[in-house]
Amino acid sequence: SQELEQSPQSLIVQEGKNLTINCTSSKTLYGLYWYKQKYGEGLIFLMMLQKGGEEKSHEKITAKLDEKKQQSSLHITASQPSHAGIYLCGATLIQGAQKLVFGQGTRLTINP
Amino acid sequence: GAVVSQHPSWVICKSGTSVKIECRSLDFQATTMFWYRQFPKQSLMLMATSNEGSKATYEQGVEKDKFLINHASLTLSTLTVTSAHPEDSSFYICSARIRTTSSYNEQFFGPGTRLTVL
Numbered sequence: 001s002q003e004l005e006q007s008p009q010s011l012i013v014q015e016g017k018n019l020t021i022n023c024t025s026s027k028t029l030y031g032l033y034w035y036k037q038k039y040g041e042g043l044i045f046l047m048m049l050q051k052g053g054e055e056k057s058h059e060k061i062t063a064k065l066d067e068k069k070q071q072s073s074l075h076i077t078a079s080q081p082s083h084a085g086i087y088l089c090g091a092t093l094i095q096g097a098q099k100l101v102f103g104q105g106t107r108l109t110i111n112p
Numbered sequence: 113g114a115v116v117s118q119h120p121s122w123v124i125c126k127s128g129t130s131v132k133i134e135c136r137s138l139d140f141q142a143t144t145m146f147w148y149r150q151f152p153k154q155s156l157m158l159m160a161t162s163n164e165g166s167k168a169t170y171e172q173g174v175e176k177d178k179f180l181i182n183h184a185s186l187t188l189s190t191l192t193v194t195s196a197h198p199e200d201s202s203f204y205i206c207s208a209r210i211r212t213t214s215s216y217n218e219q220f221f222g223p224g225t226r227l228t229v230l
Contacts, residue, residue: 002155033218042116042205043156043221088155090219098144098209100219104155 003027004091006103013079014111021074021106023089031092032072033100034063038085046074046087076108084110114140116208118222125196126230132192133225135206141186142208146219147179150203162189196229203227 005024013019023032031050035043047056049065049072056063060083062075076083086107090100115138125131135145144163148156160181162168168181178200180192189208193200203226207219 035221040203040224040226042118042223043207045218045220048218090156098146099158099161100146100207101158102155107153 002104003093003101004089004103006087006089006106008106009104010107010109012109012111015080016078019076019079019108021087021089021108023072023074023091023103025070025091025093027070027093028095029065029069029072029091029093030095030097032063032065032069033090034072034074035088035090036085037088037105043088079108079110081110081112084108114208114210114220116142116206116220116222118204118206118225120225121223122226122228124228124230127197128195130192130194131196131227132190133204133206133227135189135191135208135222137187137208137220140208140210142189142210143186144209145183145189146207146209147181147189147191148205148207150205150224152203156205159191193227196227198229201227201229 034046037043047063052067052069054065060077065072086105088105089103117136119134147159159174160168160170162181162183164183170176183189205224207221
């Protein structure tokens with residue numbers, strides 16, 4: 001079973017609509033990282049969260065880490081075609097560790 | 113921002129041959145580099161952690177004699193797939209962690225190398 005569960009696995013939304021992707025763990029998330037990947041390419045770093053309750057925003061993307069540090073959400077407002085891609089959450093599950101564990105990814109499609 | 117390059121971006125080889133993939137941090141020193149593989153429509157699976165000047169740490173189930181990792185400098189790590197077979201065909205991605213005293217574990221990823229073994 002996955003140590004990080006992402007939901008949904010795929011998402012199709014109309015351009016302009018809002019959407020949310022979730023990343024959940026049964027273990028404490030000591031560091032939570034959101035990345036975006038286009039098929040066959042590397043990962044683009046989006047945001048990093050460390051503290052319970054933390055929220056960060058960049059342009060139309062907002063990421064939150066819950067107080068218990070076991071769930072994170074990525075919210076996109078007024079989606080655009082450029083937001084299409086695969087979103088991956090990665091996390092450090094052991095305090096001080098360097099190793100990242102990844103969720104299975106969420107494939108986002110934006111329909112014009 | 114921090115840039116990580118990989119070379120080659122894609123490679124096709126015959127079964128039984130060895131393939132070397134390079135991962136370079138272009139504008140920063142990386143104390144640690146990581147090698148991942150990704151199968152189609154699946155997530156990244158960590159293969160090994162590579163520290164400059166020391167032996168790589170392999171994840172469970174990853175054959176260290178098959179996937180040779182050399183981290184010769186603070187800006188270069190190489191992954192050699194020895195005696196490649198079709199089941200080794202995959203997308204290999206490296207990442208590099210900036211040399212820092214911070215507790216942040218931010219990793220910067222290369223663009224990936226697609227290996228196809230015939």
